[in-house]
Structures are given as C-alpha cells and as structure tokens.
Amino acid sequence: MRDKPCQESRTHGRIPGAERRARGPCVVMECFEDIPCDPCHDACRQGAIRPFDDLNHLPEVDFDKCNGCGACISVCPGLAIFVVDETWKDDLAVVRLPYEFLPLPAPGDVVAGLDRSGRRCCTAKVIRVEKTKRHDRTAVVWIEVPKALSMEVRHIRVGGSARGLHEG
Ligand code: SF4
Ligand code: SF4
Structure with missing residues (x-):
C-alpha cells in the first residue's frame, strides 16, 4: 500500500x-x-x-x-x-491545457500564455482545439509556446488583449 x-x-x-x-x-x-x-x-x-x-x-x-x-x-x-x-519543434513546445471559458479560441489564434498566478509570460499560438462529446464541458486547447516556458504556461487569455503585448 x-x-x-x-x-x-x-x-x-x-x-x-x-x-x-x-x-x-x-x-x-x-x-x-x-x-x-x-x-x-x-x-x-x-x-x-x-x-x-x-x-x-x-x-x-x-x-x-x-x-x-x-x-x-x-x-x-x-x-x-x-x-x-x-x-514539437527545436525552440517551441506544445502545451495542452483544459479550458472552460467562452468563446473558445480557434486554431491559428494568438493568445496570451499565462503562468500559474495568471501573469502573462508569453504569446502563444493556438494549434488545435478539442471539443467533442467526450470532452463534456471542458475543451482541450493545444498551444505552441517557447520551449523554455513549457513548464510555466498553464492558462491562456483569449482576445484582443493577447495581441500587441511585449514578449515575457
Ligand atoms: S491518459 Fe494519456 S496522457 Fe493521461 S496519463 Fe494516461 S497515457 Fe498519459
Ligand atoms: S482527476 Fe482528481 S486525482 Fe486526478 S489529477 Fe484531477 S483532481 Fe487530481
């Protein structure tokens, strides 16, 4: 035991x-x-x-x-x-994360990558959104992030505020 x-x-x-x-x-x-x-x-x-x-x-x-x-x-x-x-790539990693907000992002969208405290730490590109019956109310969003931040980015912010921000 x-x-x-x-x-x-x-x-x-x-x-x-x-x-x-x-x-x-x-x-x-x-x-x-x-x-x-x-x-x-x-x-x-x-x-x-x-x-x-x-x-x-x-x-x-x-x-x-x-x-x-x-x-x-x-x-x-x-x-x-x-x-x-x-x-995933030489300098980029993929993080797949659960996402329960609306609207959902779409593949190709640029979003803000947030750390565990909600602080913006990078710009991330959405590469896939899984939302099927199997996922119930929780979508799984795939984002591309700098490899060095793969163990830091744990949430995203979708929308205009993701663009035009300086890289973290
Ligand atoms: S469900 Fe898949 S990702 Fe989760 S622990 Fe099992 S093998 Fe790994
Ligand atoms: S399903 Fe429950 S036990 Fe498993 S990781 Fe989530 S909170 Fe923890």
Whole structure:
C-alpha cells in the first residue's frame, strides 16, 4: 500500500523530469491536494496512472507508460492535468491545457500564455482545439509556446488583449 506522500515528495510521480520530457509528450499532473477524486485513473487506458489505494491519495504516474494521449485532461474536475510536448519543434513546445471559458479560441489564434498566478509570460499560438462529446464541458486547447516556458504556461487569455503585448 502506498503511504500518504509527505510535503517534500508532492511532485514525485506527478511532474515529469527534463529527461522524460525530452523523450516526447507526457502528462503533467499539478494535483497536490488530498481530495477524494480519481477519474484520471479511469481515463487512462495505458495504465500509466497507478491505482489509488485510498481515494484521498494523490495520483501517481508511471511516466514510462504515459504516451501523452491527453485522455485524462478533460476529466479532471480540478483542471490540474496538462500534457507537455518538448519535442514539437527545436525552440517551441506544445502545451495542452483544459479550458472552460467562452468563446473558445480557434486554431491559428494568438493568445496570451499565462503562468500559474495568471501573469502573462508569453504569446502563444493556438494549434488545435478539442471539443467533442467526450470532452463534456471542458475543451482541450493545444498551444505552441517557447520551449523554455513549457513548464510555466498553464492558462491562456483569449482576445484582443493577447495581441500587441511585449514578449515575457
Ligand atoms: S496522457 Fe494519456 S497515457 Fe498519459 S496519463 Fe493521461 S491518459 Fe494516461
Ligand atoms: S482527476 Fe484531477 S483532481 Fe482528481 S486525482 Fe486526478 S489529477 Fe487530481
């Protein structure tokens, strides 16, 4: 049985290291609260999210099994799951993020990339928007960001304010 993670190990099994990220798309689970929740486990057909011994435990990912499919992103009620692909282009990475605002952006749109505190940190280009029945009310937006910011950009601001701003 897994022990409840101590504070020092909150990121272990949830945040992939640079070596794993360099091998291809993979999940990033920014889930650090002990809440009774596990739909991410059921959504993963690769068996990459280990079974929960206790519903209050944090999710734990086997990053070698994760193929970055993104099926877990839109099922997370906490909007805590992302997929990062640092192999996308030489200097650009793709971040896939959950998005529940309207209007949705469209492929080709330029948006503001925001960090975890909502601070604008870059301009990002939308390259895909997934919104099917499977995604319920949570769309998955794919954005292209500077590779150095792939672990920083976690939200977007859509609209005119995204344009004409200085690069962060
Ligand atoms: S991205 Fe796909 S393979 Fe990776 S944990 Fe999520 S559902 Fe599983
Ligand atoms: S679905 Fe989201 S909030 Fe629930 S355990 Fe998984 S990552 Fe955490």
